[in-house]
Amino acid sequence: MRKAAALFLFVALCAVPLQSLSAQMRERRVGRQPAPTATPQSKPQAPASRTPQGGARPRAEETNEEVGEDDVVRVNTALVTIPVSIMDRDGRFISGLRKEDFRIFEDGVEQEVAYFASIEVPFTVALVLDTSGSTRFKLDEIQDAAIAFLDQLNPQDRVLVVAFDDDVRVLSEATSDRRALRDAIRRTRNGNATRLYDAVDFVIKRRLDRIKGRKAIVLFTDGVDTASRAASLRGNLADAEELDAIMYPIQYDTFNDVSGGGGGWPGGGSR
Numbered sequence: 001m002r003k004a005a006a007l008f009l010f011v012a013l014c015a016v017p018l019q020s021l022s023a024q025m026r027e028r029r030v031g032r033q034p035a036p037t038a039t040p041q042s043k044p045q046a047p048a049s050r051t052p053q054g055g056a057r058p059r060a061e062e063t064n065e066e067v068g069e070d071d072v073v074r075v076n077t078a079l080v081t082i083p084v085s086i087m088d089r090d091g092r093f094i095s096g097l098r099k100e101d102f103r104i105f106e107d108g109v110e111q112e113v114a115y116f117a118s119i120e121v122p123f124t125v126a127l128v129l130d131t132s133g134s135t136r137f138k139l140d141e142i143q144d145a146a147i148a149f150l151d152q153l154n155p156q157d158r159v160l161v162v163a164f165d166d167d168v169r170v171l172s173e174a175t176s177d178r179r180a181l182r183d184a185i186r187r188t189r190n191g192n193a194t195r196l197y198d199a200v201d202f203v204i205k206r207r208l209d210r211i212k213g214r215k216a217i218v219l220f221t222d223g224v225d226t227a228s229r230a231a232s233l234r235g236n237l238a239d240a241e242e243l244d245a246i247m248y249p250i251q252y253d254t255f256n257d258v259s260g261g262g263g264g265w266p267g268g269g270s271r
Contacts, residue, residue: 082104083214083246084102095118097118098116099113099116102116121213121214122154122156122157122158122213122214123157123158123213123214123215123216124157124158124159124160124174124208124211124213124214124215124216125153125157125158125159125160125215125216125217125218126159126160126161126162126174126203126207126208126215126216126217126218127146127149127150127159127160127161127162127185127218127220128162128163128164128199128200128203128217128218128219128220128221129142129143129146129161129162129163129164129185129188129220129221130142130163130164130165130194130196130219130220130221130222130252131163131164131165131188131189131190131191132164132165132166132190132191132192132193132194132224132226133165133190133191133192133193133194133258134194134222134224134254134257134258135190135221135222135252135254136190136257136258137254137257137258138222138252138254138257139188139189139190141252142188142220142252143185143186143188145220145250146161146185146218146220147182147185147186149218150178150181150182150185151178155176155178156176157176158174158175158176159172159174159175159176159181160172160173160174160203160207160208161181161184161185162199162202162203162207163188164194164195164196164198164199165190165191165192165193165194165195166191166192166193166195166227167191167195168195168198168199168202170207171184171185171187171188172184174207174211193226193227194221194224194225194226194227194228195225195227195228195229196221196223196224196225196228197225197228197231197232197233197235197236198227198228198229198230198231200217200219200231200236200239200240201228201230201231201235201236201239203217204217204236204239204240204243204245205239208243208245209243214245215243215244215245215246216245216246216247216248217245217246217247217248218248218250219247219248219249219250220250220252221249221250221251221252222251222252222253222254222255223249223251224254
């Protein structure tokens with residue numbers, strides 16, 4: 001799991017053919033005739049519109065000037081970075097892959113893989129724990145799972161711990177201190193209602209969007225929202241698409257635990 005959590009293969013996808021860039025996007029600086037100046041004894045003369053041979057003056061884009069060292073060359077490309085984690089059917093990490101082992105398609109059209117590398121760099125993970133009343137019989141399991149995930153990360157990875165029920169609480173800001181993180185996870189206690197959408201909104205907009213580098217959200221929840229006031233499922237999905245991070249929801253089935261066959265979840269929500 002250490003490799004699956006911390007090692008990503010980055011594929012840079014070039015959506016614009018590189019061969020056409022030099023012809024389309026090179027910007028040239030073309031010399032200009034100095035503007036005529038007037039003195040008290042003379043009047044400015046209008047620039048001639050024809051060359052001495054009578055031909056039309058060549059347009060700037062038709063000249064064959066070389067681009068100097070100080071000239072500006074702009075290249076517009078569409079590069080898409082794709083993090084990839086490859087495992088076999090038994091969940092074991094597969095290493096030794098090459099660029100030739102991948103084929104990338106967009107809308108059915110194969111794209112060029114411009115850059116490929118296997119890298120392992122620190123990243124920030126937000127562990128978001130559902131501590132609402134509906135998870136009271138699953139809280140120990142959620143804590144154990146969060147700590148097990150924490151133990152598989154690399155030492156330099158940072159983790160943020162957030163719990164939600166009636167409120168959204170930051171139990172630990174992003175840190176690599178494993179002891180402090182375990183203590184924060186074990187301190188979680190159940191509340192009543194579930195502000196699931198508010199919690200996701202808070203993590204995205206008020207924590208992860210301020211952090212640079214690789215990011216991920218691991219959400220431990222039964223998926224039931226009963227009390228969100230500032231966010232919605234649709235808003236969460238839109239924000240997740242904009243956030244440069246990966247989200248891993250882990251769902252716990254709590255229906256039979258708390259309903260007793262039809263009592264419903266605490267907080268007045270429905271399944």
